[in-house]
Amino acid sequence: MKTPKRLESLIDNGLIDEVIHSLKSGKEAAVYVVRCGTEICCAKVYKEADQRSFRQSVLYQEGRKVRNSRRARAMEKGSRYGRKEQESSWQNAEVTALYRLTKAGVRVPKPYNFIDGVLLMELVTDVEGNPAPRLNDLEMEPAQARTYHNYLISQIIRMLCDGLIHGDLSEYNVLVDSDGPVIIDLPQAVDAAGNNNARMMLERDVNNMTGYFGRFAPELQTTAYAKEMWKLYQSGELHPETQLSGYYQDNAKPADVRGILREIEAARKENEAKQEYKDKVSQ
Numbered sequence: 108m109k110t111p112k113r114l115e116s117l118i119d120n121g122l123i124d125e126v127i128h129s130l131k132s133g134k135e136a137a138v139y140v141v142r143c144g145t146e147i148c149c150a151k152v153y154k155e156a157d158q159r160s161f162r163q164s165v166l167y168q169e170g171r172k173v174r175n176s177r178r179a180r181a182m183e184k185g186s187r188y189g190r191k192e193q194e195s196s197w198q199n200a201e202v203t204a205l206y207r208l209t210k211a212g213v214r215v216p217k218p219y220n221f222i223d224g225v226l227l228m229e230l231v232t233d234v235e236g237n238p239a240p241r242l243n244d245l246e247m248e249p250a251q252a253r254t255y256h257n258y259l260i261s262q263i264i265r266m267l268c269d270g271l272i273h274g275d276l277s278e279y280n281v282l283v284d285s286d287g288p289v290i291i292d293l294p295q296a297v298d299a300a301g302n303n304n305a306r307m308m309l310e311r312d313v314n315n316m317t318g319y320f321g322r323f324a325p326e327l328q329t330t331a332y333a334k335e336m337w338k339l340y341q342s343g344e345l346h347p348e349t350q351l352s353g354y355y356q357d358n359a360k361p362a363d364v365r366g367i368l369r370e371i372e373a374a375r376k377e378n379e380a381k382q383e384y385k386d387k388v389s390q
Contacts, residue, residue: 108126108128108129111126111137111139111152113152113224114126114150114225117223117225117227120222122143122220122222123142123143124142124143124144125141126139127139128140130149133292135292136151136152136153136154137151137152138150138151139152140238143219143227148227148229148230149216149226149227149228150225150226151225151226151228152224153197153198153224153226153294197294198221198226198294200293200294201292202218202221204293205218205228205293206218207271208265208269208271208290211268211269212347213262213265213266213269214286214290215291215293216229231282231289231291233284239282239283239289241278241279241280241282242281242282242283242288243278243319245283247320248323250324251323252322252327253327255287255320256317256320256324259290260332260336260351262290263276263312263313264349264351265347267299268345268346268347270298270299271296271298272296272299272302272308272309272312273290273295273296273297273308273312274312275292276311276312276315277315277316278315280292309333310337312333313333314333330353330354332351334355335352335354335355336351338355339351
């Protein structure tokens with residue numbers, strides 16, 4: 108096929124030997140199957156900001172750290188330089204997430220290189236060497252649905268333990284190879300500790316998975332993994348090997364407002380007494 112313009116420089120620099128064919132064009136990038144020496148890989152070409160249907164929402168970017176203060180100020184002001192740096196930060200977020208999650212034992216495509224807005228990474232394939240299907244392309248028996256759902260919940264736990272939430276997880280960005288599900292598309296990965304919307308996004312990711320697999324195994328629809336997971340995470344009790352029950356009970360007991368007010372009043376009087384004592388001593 109004709110070489111896409113954005114890949115020409117990688118061919119000129121010997122990073123890619125051949126563009127074999129287009130794999131898909133999504134809301135934030137176009138993906139191509141390429142040959143690098145003897146290895147077949149993926150080249151993910153990020154679209155320019157004005158060409159993407161997925162916008163860089165502040166919901167996702169909140170909590171992301173920018174070490175260079177000049178870059179941070181420019182990004183806040185929205186200058187031309189700031190917009191360019193914001194775009195670079197958006198693209199680098201996926202690269203960083205892939206390296207982190209690979210190290211944490213999460214099944215994601217292995218990253219190889221990132222240059223000029225192009226991410227070279229592992230091509231996830233089926234047993235015959237063809238690009239692996241997406242989860243939404245599969246029909247499953249209840250037992251398989253339960254197995255895949257359980258596995259993806261364990262992967263979400265590992266991600267959360269490493270401080271990341273996918274933020275846009277659904278059956279459309281999970282591939283399935285001969286060993287099971289592989290999570291893809293992470294440019295919007297959320298900082299679990301630094302983003303005020305982290306809990307909402309975690310619940311959405313988990314509920315998307317539960318809703319999809321619940322089509323094949325309806326009993327999954329009654330589970331509450333997200334709430335259970337978040338509670339353990341907040342209390343510091345969530346670990347990569349944590350086994351969840353899927354059951355969560357909200358504390359429905361009404362707050363003792365009068366008791367709280369009495370405690371506040373008692374604390375106020377105690378502080379007043381301490382202050383009076385200090386005033387007397389200082390006289």
